[in-house]
Amino acid sequence: NAGVTQTPKFQVLKTGQSMTLQCAQDMNHEYMSWYRQDPGMGLRLIHYSVGAGITDQGEVPNGYNVSRSTTEDFPLRLLLAAPSQTSVYFCASSLIAGHEQYFGPGTRLTVT
Amino acid sequence: SQKIEQNSEALNIQEGKTATLTCNYTNYSPAYLQWYRQDPGRGPVFLLLIRENEKEKRKERLKVTFDTTLKQSLFHITASQPADSATYLCALADGQNFVFGPGTRLSVLP
Numbered sequence: 001n002a003g004v005t006q007t008p009k010f011q012v013l014k015t016g017q018s019m020t021l022q023c024a025q026d027m028n029h030e031y032m033s034w035y036r037q038d039p040g041m042g043l044r045l046i047h048y049s050v051g052a053g054i055t056d057q058g059e060v061p062n063g064y065n066v067s068r069s070t071t072e073d074f075p076l077r078l079l080l081a082a083p084s085q086t087s088v089y090f091c092a093s094s095l096i097a098g099h100e101q102y103f104g105p106g107t108r109l110t111v112t
Numbered sequence: 113s114q115k116i117e118q119n120s121e122a123l124n125i126q127e128g129k130t131a132t133l134t135c136n137y138t139n140y141s142p143a144y145l146q147w148y149r150q151d152p153g154r155g156p157v158f159l160l161l162i163r164e165n166e167k168e169k170r171k172e173r174l175k176v177t178f179d180t181t182l183k184q185s186l187f188h189i190t191a192s193q194p195a196d197s198a199t200y201l202c203a204l205a206d207g208q209n210f211v212f213g214p215g216t217r218l219s220v221l222p
Contacts, residue, residue, distance in 0.1 A: 004155075033210065042201065043156070043212040050208060058209055090155050097208040100146065103155030 001026050006091050006104035013081040013111045021076040021107050023091030031094045032074040033058070033101070034066065036087040043090065049074055050097055081111045114139040118202060118213040125192055126221055133187040133216045135202035140211070142204035145178055145185050150199045150215065159200075160187075192220045 007022045025032065033048040035058075045058030049068040063085060065077040074093075078085060088108050092101040119134035135145070144163045148156035162169045162178040162185065169176045175188040189196050199215040 031208075035212075040214065042214040043203075045209055045211070048208065056208070059211075092155070098144065098205045100158035100161060101148075101156075101210070103157070106153075106155055 004104035025093040029093035
């Protein structure tokens with residue numbers, strides 16, 4: 001099993017550009033989530049999904065979109081990148097909500 | 113307002129001693145609490161989960177306690193080793209959301 005994979009590892013965007021961060025898991029987990037991690041702020045939940053076709057907002061959803069068309073994939077879209085979105089982004093999955101989460105290696109995003 | 117705090121940003125201890133990390137929360141009623149380890153440049157790794165009806169959970173040199181009256185969890189690493197140096201995060205479930213604490217960076221000195 002590859003576990004949770006994320007691409008790209010690093011990305012630099014200009015303000016106003018858009019991009020999609022990819023996340024995939026091969027563990028047949030129902031629950032998937034996206035976090036951002038900033039110094040001194042810890043991990044903050046952006047969006048989550050409890051199964052294919054179902055998504056919901058977390059603590060900091062503004063500026064981000066998600067969709068879950070398959071159990072395996074949970075992409076995160078930045079529509080109009082802003083410098084405030086400079087962060088490290090982690091995708092995670094768990095069998096169901098509340099179980100131990102498996103994290104991907106992260107994507108380091110810089111918006112200039 | 114809701115808050116989850118970890119006792120200190122950084123903790124230094126001598127090898128062989130017991131490290132104790134604290135997680136306090138306010139205005140949550142979690143059914144369970146989790147602890148994760150994070151190494152620099154990597155994603156967090158799950159360590160332990162403790163439920164509200166469990167007072168204590170152990171795994172090898174790790175021990176977690178959960179006091180719902182004090183709204184506090186303690187995380188202990190006994191016989192600490194330099195390889196235990198990392199940031200440790202507590203997380204609680206708020207419905208289907210997870211809320212993470214800011215983390216404590218532990219350094220075990222040889």
